[in-house]
Amino acid sequence: MVGYAVQRLLGAIPIWIAITLITFILMNVIPGDPVTQLMDARGGSMDKKVIEQIREEWGLNDPLPLQYLHFIQGFVQGDLGTSYQTRSPVTDLLLERIPVTAQITFLGLIVAIVFGITIGIIGALKRGSWLDSLVSSFSIAGVSLPSFLIGLILMYIFAVKFQLLPASGYASGELKFLILPSITLGLGVCGVIARITRSSMIDILKMDFMTTAYAKGISSWRVVLLHALKNALPPIMTIIGVQMGFLLSGAVITETIFALPGIGRLLVDGILQRDLPTVQGCVVFITSVFLIINLITDIFCRWIDPRIRLDT
Amino acid sequence: MKGKIYRIFLVVMTIMMILSACSNSSSSNSTSGGSDSSESNTKPTYGGKLVRAAIYGDPQNLDPAIRAHGTSTSMITWNIFEPLIRFDAVKGVFNPANAESWKISDDGLVYTFKLRKGVLFHNGREVTAEDFKYSLERVLNPKTASPNAGSLTIIKGAQEFIDGKSKEVSGIKVIDPYNLEITLTKPDNTFLTIMSLPYAAAVPKEVVEEKGEKFGQEPVGAGPFKFKSWIRDSEIVLEGNKEYYGGRPYLDEVVYKIMTDQSTRDNAFASKQLDMMVLGDAQYPKYKNDPTFKNQIIEVPELFTRNLKFNLKKKGPWQDVRVRQAINYAIDRDSIIKAVLQGKAYPAVGILPPTIKGYNKNVTTYKYNPEKAKELLKEAGYEDGFTLKILTTDHPAFGLPAVEALSGYLEKVGIKVKIEQVDFASLLDRVNAGDFDAAMYSNGGQTHPVEYLTRYFHSKYFGASGNTGYYKNEKVDALLDEAAQTTDEDKMISLVQQAEDLIMKDAPWWFFNYNKAVIVHQPWVKGLQPVPTDIDYQDLTKVWIDEKMK
Numbered sequence: 001m002v003g004y005a006v007q008r009l010l011g012a013i014p015i016w017i018a019i020t021l022i023t024f025i026l027m028n029v030i031p032g033d034p035v036t037q038l039m040d041a042r043g044g045s046m047d048k049k050v051i052e053q054i055r056e057e058w059g060l061n062d063p064l065p066l067q068y069l070h071f072i073q074g075f076v077q078g079d080l081g082t083s084y085q086t087r088s089p090v091t092d093l094l095l096e097r098i099p100v101t102a103q104i105t106f107l108g109l110i111v112a113i114v115f116g117i118t119i120g121i122i123g124a125l126k127r128g129s130w131l132d133s134l135v136s137s138f139s140i141a142g143v144s145l146p147s148f149l150i151g152l153i154l155m156y157i158f159a160v161k162f163q164l165l166p167a168s169g170y171a172s173g174e175l176k177f178l179i180l181p182s183i184t185l186g187l188g189v190c191g192v193i194a195r196i197t198r199s200s201m202i203d204i205l206k207m208d209f210m211t212t213a214y215a216k217g218i219s220s221w222r223v224v225l226l227h228a229l230k231n232a233l234p235p236i237m238t239i240i241g242v243q244m245g246f247l248l249s250g251a252v253i254t255e256t257i258f259a260l261p262g263i264g265r266l267l268v269d270g271i272l273q274r275d276l277p278t279v280q281g282c283v284v285f286i287t288s289v290f291l292i293i294n295l296i297t298d299i300f301c302r303w304i305d306p307r308i309r310l311d312t
Numbered sequence: 313m314k315g316k317i318y319r320i321f322l323v324v325m326t327i328m329m330i331l332s333a334c335s336n337s338s339s340s341n342s343t344s345g346g347s348d349s350s351e352s353n354t355k356p357t358y359g360g361k362l363v364r365a366a367i368y369g370d371p372q373n374l375d376p377a378i379r380a381h382g383t384s385t386s387m388i389t390w391n392i393f394e395p396l397i398r399f400d401a402v403k404g405v406f407n408p409a410n411a412e413s414w415k416i417s418d419d420g421l422v423y424t425f426k427l428r429k430g431v432l433f434h435n436g437r438e439v440t441a442e443d444f445k446y447s448l449e450r451v452l453n454p455k456t457a458s459p460n461a462g463s464l465t466i467i468k469g470a471q472e473f474i475d476g477k478s479k480e481v482s483g484i485k486v487i488d489p490y491n492l493e494i495t496l497t498k499p500d501n502t503f504l505t506i507m508s509l510p511y512a513a514a515v516p517k518e519v520v521e522e523k524g525e526k527f528g529q530e531p532v533g534a535g536p537f538k539f540k541s542w543i544r545d546s547e548i549v550l551e552g553n554k555e556y557y558g559g560r561p562y563l564d565e566v567v568y569k570i571m572t573d574q575s576t577r578d579n580a581f582a583s584k585q586l587d588m589m590v591l592g593d594a595q596y597p598k599y600k601n602d603p604t605f606k607n608q609i610i611e612v613p614e615l616f617t618r619n620l621k622f623n624l625k626k627k628g629p630w631q632d633v634r635v636r637q638a639i640n641y642a643i644d645r646d647s648i649i650k651a652v653l654q655g656k657a658y659p660a661v662g663i664l665p666p667t668i669k670g671y672n673k674n675v676t677t678y679k680y681n682p683e684k685a686k687e688l689l690k691e692a693g694y695e696d697g698f699t700l701k702i703l704t705t706d707h708p709a710f711g712l713p714a715v716e717a718l719s720g721y722l723e724k725v726g727i728k729v730k731i732e733q734v735d736f737a738s739l740l741d742r743v744n745a746g747d748f749d750a751a752m753y754s755n756g757g758q759t760h761p762v763e764y765l766t767r768y769f770h771s772k773y774f775g776a777s778g779n780t781g782y783y784k785n786e787k788v789d790a791l792l793d794e795a796a797q798t799t800d801e802d803k804m805i806s807l808v809q810q811a812e813d814l815i816m817k818d819a820p821w822w823f824f825n826y827n828k829a830v831i832v833h834q835p836w837v838k839g840l841q842p843v844p845t846d847i848d849y850q851d852l853t854k855v856w857i858d859e860k861m862k
Contacts, residue, residue: 032737036744036776038380038459047462048776053474054457085372087525096544152575160582167579169569170546259571261545269370269545274737 005295012291016284020075023283024068027276034060034084034274058084071280080284081277085269090281093266098285100170101262104181104254105247111186112193112247113240119190120197120236121224127202135194142191147250151184151257168259181258185250189243196239200232207231234305241297245290354838360857361565362837365580365589369572370545375528376510377451380459382757386510387848388568391550392434393513393533396425396444396492397504399759401845404669406504410439410514410534411492420499420799423507427490431557433516434538441492443514445484449473450520451511452481460511462777466503468495499797501804502763536561536853545570562839562856581832587857588833588840590848593708596656599832612842613658613665614829615764616756618710619821620702620718625746625782630700634692636819639700640678642685643721649825652713657825662812663765665826667844670761670808676816678823685725697726703743703751705736709827710754718822744776753780754827759845761808762795769815783820787811836861 035054055061059070074081080090123135158180159167170177204210205228213223252264263282270278368384376393379385396411408414411425431439451458452470465471468483483495496503506512519532531539536558537550548568552561569586571577574595580586591599591609599605620639622630629635649657658666662675689695700722705711712733719729734742743751755778758764767778770792774782788811795807816823829847833840839855 030738031734032741033744035459036740037737038378047465049474050459050462051776053454053461054459057454057457082525083372087373087375087378087528089525093544152579155576155579159585160579163583167583167585168571168576169580169585170543172543255545257573257576259546259569259573259576261543265545269372272735272737273372 005299008295008298009291012288015291016287017072019283019287020071020280021068023280024064024071024276027271027274027279028064030274032274034058034276037085037273037275071277075284080281083270083278084275085273085278090277093278094263094281094285097261097263097266099172100260101248101251101255101264103178104185104260104262105244105251107178107182108185108189108247108250108254109240109244111182112189112243115186116190116193117197117229117236120194121201121229123194123198124201124205125224127198132198135198139191139194139198142187142189142194145188147184147188147253148257150187151180151254154180154184155257168257170258170260177258177260181254181260184257185247185254188250189247192239192243193236196236197232200235201228204228204232230304234301237297237301237304241293244293248286248289354858354860356562356838356856357859358560358562358856359564360562360859361567362563362852362855362857363567363569363585363587365577365586366548366568366570367572367577367590367592370570371548373528374531374539374542374548375515376513377447377456377458377460377515378528381509381511383846383848387846387850388548388550389510389513389531389533390535390849391537391566391852392531392535392539393510393515394431394439394535395508395510395513396427397508399505399508399845400851401667401759401843401849402841406508409508410444414504416799418799420501420797421496423494423496423503424487425492425494425507427492428557429490431534432555433514433519433534434532434553435516435519436555437516437518439514439534440489441486442489443516444492445481445486446517447514448484448512449481450515458511460509463506463509464512466496466498466500466506468497499799501796501799502758502760502766505758505760505763537563537566540565556853558853561853563852566852581834584834586834587837588831591656591830591832593653593656596830597654599830600655605832608833608835610831610833610840610842610847612829612844612847613667614756614827614847615665615668615759615845616754616827617660617663617665618657618714618752618754618824618827619660620715620750620752620824621743621781621821622750623746623748623781624784624820626749628749629692629694629698630750632692632694633818634688635694636822637678638685638688638692638725639722639727639822640819641681641688642725642727643718643822644680645824646680648714648717652717653709653825656828656830657709658828660823660825662816663768663821663823664761664808664812665756665844668759668761668764670805670812672809672812675809676813678816678819682721682725689725689727695726697728699728699730701730701732701749703732703734703739703748705739705752706733707736707752707754710752710824714824715752743780746775746780746782751780757846762792762804765808765811765815766792766796769811769820781820783815783818785814785818788814788818 035051059067071081083090083093119135119138123132126132155167158165165176165180210228213227251262252268255262255264263285266278267282270282371385371388373379374389376389394410396409397406398409400407410428410431412428413426415424427441433439448464450456452461452464452473454474467481469478469481472478473481485493487493513533516532520527523530536553536556538553540549540551542548547570550566552564554560574592577589578595581589599609622636624631645659649655649659661673661677664671702715704715715731722729742748743753755768758767767773769779769783769788771784771789773779791807791811795804798804831840831847836858838858840850843849
């Protein structure tokens, strides 16, 4: 297992290099000079000489391969460079933002798993009933409604109408700011988990060992949770792993709507302001998270179902 | 049967959601006719917190030398740092600040500032003339990579210092701790404006050196508010400076909530999380037509002129002045402002907005006249029209919606429009590089009419420096140069108006509108003013919270 994990992580190096190289090329291909972005978006002007001096200062006049090489050199030494816009080390910026994104992603995942699996089980047990149709409708709505719309509806109901929760903002350690964003994020993924749970549970419930379990006189909820759900878990876990990527991308929109200082917003701001070091830092981080989550998902599935061979 | 029940349930749920969304959110907000603070009869009281929206995003860095002077940064840094003088944009006068007085030599070259005694940085040290010399040289130092360096090259010896030919700027002289003398390369009556901006304020050398790159994240100045905390992309908190030389501000705390999303701001304002916010075009009618909020709105023609600029460096029909005039006659700007911008703008009579010195309502202007437009096009040899490529962004006020609207008018006189939409960074880049035929843009922010016109129409500022349309008229250059150097204000205004009239006749832009800046505030916020430079640049030392109204 350890050997497998190390092998997978080593295999990720070319992916990291490819992703950073693609990002670097894209950021240099799209129009937009990072120096002129220092101007305010409401108009303004900068002296040509000053622009040239700043470009020189930031090494933007070096040939592109050399610029990329400098980035890789820094990256190997654990230095992701300095943001053009904030003039702070990118590593510091990431460390500031990671907790926020981690919190809403984790809470969003909890919301998605708890709700998704629960209603998926209900759908499977009451298959063909109006309750099952309701679960299916909810799943479709969750998948198809854009997260900004879900966010704004929740904000309107809980913050404006009933004033139970803050409409937006963030304060470290205060859960109330994270409730609405987490639900917004979770509901989008919840539908997918519910649908997979439902179909996976239906397959398992038809199996002979389920009849045996019932015949033994085990209580219904134990049969469902311990026998059926455990066997239905591998496809659900795989989809949860895949959905983590969507949670991370959904965090970009959710963070914007709820004015949360997370990685998503840092990345968007970085792209809009052509702040290459910041964009590269975010991309490296998100890629790493994605690869590690996939690895964990594979290992977990292997642990829960020994029939799955990881090394093939 | 079950299917029927399910369908009925779904219909009921849908109707409930629609009704909930359509109900009037402001009904829970009814307050007894909030009034503009200027009409308030009550005495200002100390204490309280003002929560305001920062709609242009996270300022990234609060070091005034590092960021260009612009709304997202200056609305905060002007409270943390204290320049030598401050400009009261509402009254149009310069007021003493860190300098209690100043003298200008007869030849307009030497400015002597007499500093106030006892002005303290937030770390407790007194501000001296040496601090101003250090701060101005820091902006000019290429190592700082300051976008504001260009503005200070008017100081004698600045260019030599930038080029590394001298160790200090010869034109900045410390006479004694309380007297600072600045010599210019040539007379320039926009210099006082420059000295009133945040990047010309003093920063404490010892703190800058101690904090290094972190200074911009934890700034220390001598202004009326101290920096307290910053949650990136979320909020910045300032606290009232009890040692401020002008007396402690009424407010204990000012919180800037960074909210770029309009719906988020609406919800936060409705749930009273926000005390004040600047309104966007789409939001404007909602608040303007609301019986409660309409009394809690402040409007002002802001110093920004929205325009469609023609690239006169590029060959094309727009090189002919008659074509540019025709375009100005062909478009009904008033209707576009009414229909597309929901009335949240003032039609541009000329270039200078009504809130700047030198505004001339009798300047040569263009009223909607499609027949005259056709006539001019025929004269110019474009009776069958031509295709005009317009570069734009999705900006709601000077972007795609307006371009689509004006396209209709141009098509009526035979000009086909090809729209190219890009993001703002690309627009900035391409306009600065001269890679466009015509571009929809917003220019302004300068408080001095000479600077306003010079920046965008003087040939010395070709390209990224400001004159991105490469407009050149030697008469205009000469008039503006003379206006910059005269010490007689009436003469300066007359020269500016002559220059503006010539530019209007040349029509290097389609003159669209001046931004109508609007603030909506809760009834308990007092002391807000219609600041024309940028309505976000409120003098927060005058703002207070009436707790009784909460």
